Amino acid sequence: MSTPYVVRVAEDPADREACFAVRKEVFVGEQGVPEDLEYDAYDAGAVHVLAVRDDGVPLGTGRLLHGEAAVAQTGAGPSVGSLGRLAVTGSARRLGVGAALVRAIEEAARARGLAAVDLHAQTHALGFYERLGYEPYGPEYLEAGLPHQGMRRSL
Numbered sequence: 001m002s003t004p005y006v007v008r009v010a011e012d013p014a015d016r017e018a019c020f021a022v023r024k025e026v027f028v029g030e031q032g033v034p035e036d037l038e039y040d041a042y043d044a045g046a047v048h049v050l051a052v053r054d055d056g057v058p059l060g061t062g063r064l065l066h067g068e069a070a071v072a073q074t075g076a077g078p079s080v081g082s083l084g085r086l087a088v089t090g091s092a093r094r095l096g097v098g099a100a101l102v103r104a105i106e107e108a109a110r111a112r113g114l115a116a117v118d119l120h121a122q123t124h125a126l127g128f129y130e131r132l133g134y135e136p137y138g139p140e141y142l143e144a145g146l147p148h149q150g151m152r153r154s155l
Contacts, residue, residue: 060087
């Protein structure tokens with residue numbers, strides 16, 4: 001059985017625009033995150049991954065921050081990357097797209113010599129990340145008006 005989508009690093013401007021369109025649909029449209037909070041200065045230097053259906057329709061995205069950007073985001077050392085902006089369109093949920101995106105981000109982190117990946121999970125998604133090997137740490141907090149929990153996985 002063939003996979004109905006592929007996950008790849010977003011290399012060109014069209015891929016990046018597809019990533020941003022998915023984020024706008026999910027975070028701004030569905031969750032009410034203000035658009036000026038959704039896009040930030042970290043986008044320019046991040047590794048973006050994109051899941052696309054066989055016919056080219058974007059299904060999901062996520063990003064990896066590394067180096068100084070990750071340190072600023074996580075407060076950890078330079079060997080820890082920051083997974084963020086993971087979003088899957090409503091029609092693609094429960095197809096394994098989110099897990100495939102997380103694994104692609106982890107692979108990008110390994111390729112950059114990182115030892116762990118940190119993330120800020122919306123609390124409703126804790127079980128999803130725990131099934132992928134992430135462990136919660138610290139207290140729950142609000143980010144963009146939504147409850148979040150810090151999580152980390154060693155690679």
